[in-house]
Amino acid sequence: MKAERLWNIRFVQLVLIEALFQFGAYMTNPVVSGYAVALGATIAVGGVLAGLSASMALVARPLTGWLADRLAKKSFLLIAAALFCASAFGCALSSSVAVIGLFRVMAGIAFAFRSAAVIALVSLSVPAERLGQAVGWTGIAQTVSCALGPAAGALVIGAAGYPASFAAAGVLFVIGFAVSLSFREPAGAAPAPRPAKPAAPRAAAPGRPASGPRAWLERFIYLPNVPVAVMAGLSIVPHGVAVTLLLTAGELRGIAGVSAYYAVYAIAALVSKPTAGRLTDRWGTRRVVAPALVVELAATVLLAGMASLPLVLLAAACMGVGQGSAYAAIQAQAVRDVPAHELGRASNTFYIGTDIGMGFGPMAAGAVLQSWGVGAMFLACGGLVLLALGILAALRPPNPTT
Incomplete structure (x- = not known):
């Protein structure tokens, strides 16, 4: 209990x-x-x-x-x-x-x-x-x-x-x-016992084959979390790009003191993550993630047009509140109402999305920065946040609290 x-x-x-x-x-x-x-x-x-x-x-x-x-x-x-x-x-x-x-x-x-x-x-x-x-x-x-x-x-x-x-x-x-x-x-943390020999194969649910590629994939991935993982991966890219390339972007724009971004981001995220989690419990995931992604989108626009340190610091506050809140709420959704015997795969599937976003996002962003500059790089990040918003809008909540 x-x-x-x-x-x-x-x-x-x-x-x-x-x-x-x-x-x-x-x-x-x-x-x-x-x-x-x-x-x-x-x-x-x-x-x-x-x-x-x-x-x-x-x-x-x-x-x-x-x-x-x-x-x-x-x-x-x-x-x-x-x-x-x-x-x-x-x-x-x-x-x-x-x-x-x-x-x-x-x-x-x-x-x-x-x-x-x-x-x-x-x-x-x-x-x-x-x-x-x-x-x-x-x-x-x-x-x-x-x-x-x-x-x-x-x-x-x-x-x-x-x-x-x-x-x-x-x-x-x-x-x-x-x-x-x-x-x-x-309770529930131990693996569920597995029967040695099932008495008879269970009938497949309508539209869901009992065997084949999907059944094989379900051994490794919690499929209901794939849209959640994609949304998390898209929304974390701007943060990953800022962590790896913001100092270079600041040098290209001739802005001194850009490293202060990280302190402001950390403070904003520290305040927003527990708050976002509490609001998610009260209002549901969608009502917290949607405005959080809009705030994150504003951060990418500010970074695309950054011309002074105050703009960079304002972007840091928006990124901490927006990305920090969205991440906390999406992560909670990844394990909410998941059966105990599937929680490990559900959590793991969520992190696949963030691994890809943090790993490959900065690589692609570096190529964009070299070819088209700072503005194009952060606007491209904003496009990924818009795509995450689209996925959120397309998701059908399984229950009223989602």
Whole structure:
């Protein structure tokens, strides 16, 4: 039976686990390329290493999606923590670029395991009517880590070198493993028993074959979440582009102090995510996501026409409120009313969309920036937000709270 309070012991543990995993990752992910270059690799090789973790997370998701509802979700937390520990300490102890690449692959697989478990367990650990609020608070761990993790990693590197930054992250992952070990699974977290031999094949629902490509795909993907994953992937692209290319865009426009964007974005997202989650519980997903995407669209227009630092900071506030709110609400919808035995695949499917958006969005945006400039790049991002709005309008809510 689920706890009646939002901040019960299980939820507190899950927020702490997410914070430890995310902070450790943000201490190391931004410095991998610099570490590789310091060891003698080219900048191009450093860039490949920097992208290995996200790429491997995407590649591993079909496997973790298949396993997600066959293994206990606590097992996923422990596997993720163990892989994170091995990756961080392995990078700290290695001086070979190739070996560090293998450990970064391990970190990507760890992320795939972690994302198939955390939000699924959150949905089982809090009251159903407060799920949106819970997801919003969980998302704060990522926002704070994004804002402070790279700075913490840089401080450690300045004081003791690159290996020390990975070792410090490893200590956080060890603590995360300990908290995961003490976590007690809520009802529904264990995998459903599978009959050895079904008595007779079930009849296929109208329009849905019992076997074939769709049945094979359903082993890895929670198909009802595909539109949700696409919407999340489209709406996260402007954030990914701002994270990777805004400083370059500011230089091209001759604007100083653009790095302040990230602090303003983090503050706005910190305030908006729990609020958006609470409003989603009261008003439904559609009524929160639609205006949030409109605010995000305004942010892309401001960035396309940015000519001064105040415009950049206004765009940061709009992006934090718009993208932060939309992400929290869509993520909650990805696990809302999903049967317990399918929560792992449902959560995993959601993250496939965001992996693609964060991974390939900045790549395409870089080509647009080089060919057509800053304005075209951010207007293209705005077009993707409009497409997400179109998907939201086309979705038929399964229940009145959607």
